Structure formats: structure tokens, C-alpha cells
Amino acid sequence: MNEILKSISSAKTLNELDKVRVSLLGKNGTITQEFSKLKNLSGDEKKEFAASLNSKRDEISKALELKKTELEILELKERMRAEAIDVTMFDESGSVGALHPITITMNKIIEYFLSQNFSIENGPLIEDDFHNFEALNLPKYHPARDMQDTFYTDDARLLRTHTSPVQIRTMENSKPPIRMIAPGAVFRRDFDLTHTPMFHQVEGLVVEEGNKVSFANLKYILEDFLKYMFGDVKVRFRPSFFPFTEPSTEVDISCVFCGGKGCRVCSQTGWLEVLGSGVVDPNVFKFVGYKDVSGYAFGLGVERFAMLLHGVPDLRSMFEGDLRVLEQFR
Structure with missing residues (x-):
């Protein structure tokens, strides 16, 4: 034994x-x-x-x-x-990460509107036709629907084409006053130097009872916001058309590359289009059951702002994951 x-x-x-x-x-x-x-x-x-x-x-x-x-x-x-790893060993080759330029831009946009007492609202990425189109004064067969090249699902739903449905959902669940922004991803069937199938928007909405909100309020907040983002730039408002606002305007800033003198980027005009805005159309308020209110709305593409702020020539480079591009933002 x-x-x-x-x-x-x-x-x-x-x-x-x-x-x-x-x-x-x-x-x-x-x-x-x-x-x-x-x-x-x-x-x-x-x-x-x-x-x-x-x-x-x-x-x-x-x-x-x-x-x-x-x-x-x-x-x-x-x-x-x-x-075991000796964590005391010194390695000069160690690299430091950085925020993505879209994240940097989104954070800066959100910081401004938080400072102006706007709330941040979110909504689903997969929407129904009512919230994405009809409640925004875009009935079936409206020609403006064709501008958005929508992704539809098998159950007749769709990937949201803008963050405006969040505005509708917020109004359905809240009473004025409303002062909000809706940042997030949106989807459209488009892909070139300045468009990708998935991109990011920030849309804003202000609603008050009575006639307290006017185009002058919209003009003030957007001029202040654009100077916060781009510095000492000139801002102009051009008449335009959006189904969910009336009157509607496109907003331009003096070219950040040539100072408004005219260059290849601004097509020698001295101006760059940056966002759309307008006074909320009364039909939109009817869809959510609002009466005797006034308001304004605006929307911008975050990638567009990021390209202008950081001098990125091709939008697609922001989504390709090339470390040589991202390393520039340390």
C-alpha cells in the first residue's frame, strides 16, 4: 500500500x-x-x-x-x-483613441441646445407611415415622398427617413410648451460623395400656446447656433418648401473655406447651405390634436456639419473605419 x-x-x-x-x-x-x-x-x-x-x-x-x-x-x-503582464513596462508605441468626428460634432450641437434649455428626445428607428409621413403633412402620393428614397420592410413599416417622427410622438404625449431636439440616425437609399444610406440628423421643435412663437424667434436661435458652431460667419435665410412648415426656409452660412469670397467648395457663390427650417404648418398641429398654438422647427445633417468643421471632402470616409482618417482626430 x-x-x-x-x-x-x-x-x-x-x-x-x-x-x-x-x-x-x-x-x-x-x-x-x-x-x-x-x-x-x-x-x-x-x-x-x-x-x-x-x-x-x-x-x-x-x-x-x-x-x-x-x-x-x-x-x-x-x-x-x-x-502575466508587467503593467509597469514602458511602451512608447502605445496609441491613444479619439472620438469619431461625427460624435464630436453631435456632442457640440447637443451642448448648445442643452444650454438653451432644449430637452433631448428619442424615438424608434423603425417607423410607421403615419408618424414618418402623414402626420408631417406628407399624404400618400405626395411628390415630396420621392425625395427621400425610403427603405420599406415586409410588414409595410419603414426605416425612418428623418428624425421628425420624434417631434410627432413628443407632441402626442406632451402638451405645450415644448422645447426639444431629436438627434439620431436616419436612413435613405442614397450613396455618393455627400450621401450615405445611414446618416445622422438633429431636428428641433419649439411649440407654445397662442402666438408666442414667430419666425423672428427661429431666426434668432439659428443665427446664434450657427455662430456658435462655425464662428464669425454671415447667415442668410432663403425661401424654400417643406410640407411640414409654412413659411419654409433654407439657411446658408458664408463659406468657411474662403470667407465668402467664392471658391470651388461653395461653387464660387460664397455661401454654403447648412439646414432647413420654418414655422410649423397648422396641418401638423391638427394631426396631434393641438389647437391655438404656434411653433417653429428646423433640421440639420450632422455629417454635413462634420465635413465643414473638420474639412472632410468625402462623406463615405466617415463610415469606412479607416484608422488613418480617425487618427487625425486625437
Whole structure:
């Protein structure tokens, strides 16, 4: 028995220990073979022999289990030692990450409107036709729907083409006054130098009871916002058309690249279009059950702002994950 216990104790690895176990307790092991002798014994001799074998087997099993635990602890310590990292080592090649230019731009936009007491509202990416189109004064077969190249799902829903549905949902669930922005991803079937199938918008909405809100309020907030984003630029408002606002305007800033003198980027005009805005059309208020209110709304593309702020010539480079591009924003 001492020899058996010595062989267990001398095992250096779990593999060696398992070989010892098989040689003792396996199908053809030493102890197992001893049990086969019981059939040739009878009476008290058989009882005494069986008791002795069971005692030996229990002692061997206990020794095997203790040795297994000991070897497992040693293996774990060895593996931890091999995988250990010296965090005190100095490495000059270490790199520092950075925020994505779209995130930088989005954060700056949000910071401004938070400072002006706007709330941040969110909504679903998959919308229904009512919230994405009809409630925004875009009935079925309206020609303006074709401008948005919508992704439709099999169940007649769609990927939202703008964040304006968040404005509708907010008005459905709240009463004036409302002062909100809706930042988030939107989707359209478009892909070129200045368009991608997925991009980001920030749309804003202000609603007050009575006639407290006018175009003058919209003009003030947007001029202040654009100077905050781009510095000392000139701002102009041009008449335009959006189904959900009336009157509607496109908003331009003096070209940030040539200072308004005219260059290739601004097509020699000295102006860059940056966002759309207008006074909320009364039909939109009817869809959400509002009466005797006034308000204004605006919307901008975050990628467009990021391209102007950071001098990025191709919008697609912001979504390709090229580290050479992202490393420039550390």
C-alpha cells in the first residue's frame, strides 16, 4: 500500500496522475482485479477480504483527489505566471483613441441646445407611415415622398427617413410648451460623395400656446447656433418648401473655406447651405390634436456639419473605419 501511495504522491502532472489512477482503479487496474477474486471466496473470508479492499480503494481515491487538487492549483499558478503582464513596462508605441468626428460634432450641437434649455428626445428607428409621413403633412402620393428614397420592410413599416417622427410622438404625449431636439440616425437609399444610406440628423421643435412663437424667434436661435458652431460667419435665410412648415426656409452660412469670397467648395457663390427650417404648418398641429398654438422647427445633417468643421471632402470616409482618417482626430 505504501508503494501505491508513493506512486500517487510522485505524480508531477495531472496527466501522470490520471495514468496512476487508471493503473489502480481502471477496468484492468490492480485494485479492480483484486475485486475479481471475491467470487472464489465464501463466508467470513469473503466478507473480510471485501472490507479490506474497500478500505484500500477509499484510501487510494482520497489520495488521488488530494493530489489532483494540489496539481490543479500548481497548474493554475503556472498558467497565471506565464500569462502575466508587467503593467509597469514602458511602451512608447502605445496609441491613444479619439472620438469619431461625427460624435464630436453631435456632442457640440447637443451642448448648445442643452444650454438653451432644449430637452433631448428619442424615438424608434423603425417607423410607421403615419408618424414618418402623414402626420408631417406628407399624404400618400405626395411628390415630396420621392425625395427621400425610403427603405420599406415586409410588414409595410419603414426605416425612418428623418428624425421628425420624434417631434410627432413628443407632441402626442406632451402638451405645450415644448422645447426639444431629436438627434439620431436616419436612413435613405442614397450613396455618393455627400450621401450615405445611414446618416445622422438633429431636428428641433419649439411649440407654445397662442402666438408666442414667430419666425423672428427661429431666426434668432439659428443665427446664434450657427455662430456658435462655425464662428464669425454671415447667415442668410432663403425661401424654400417643406410640407411640414409654412413659411419654409433654407439657411446658408458664408463659406468657411474662403470667407465668402467664392471658391470651388461653395461653387464660387460664397455661401454654403447648412439646414432647413420654418414655422410649423397648422396641418401638423391638427394631426396631434393641438389647437391655438404656434411653433417653429428646423433640421440639420450632422455629417454635413462634420465635413465643414473638420474639412472632410468625402462623406463615405466617415463610415469606412479607416484608422488613418480617425487618427487625425486625437
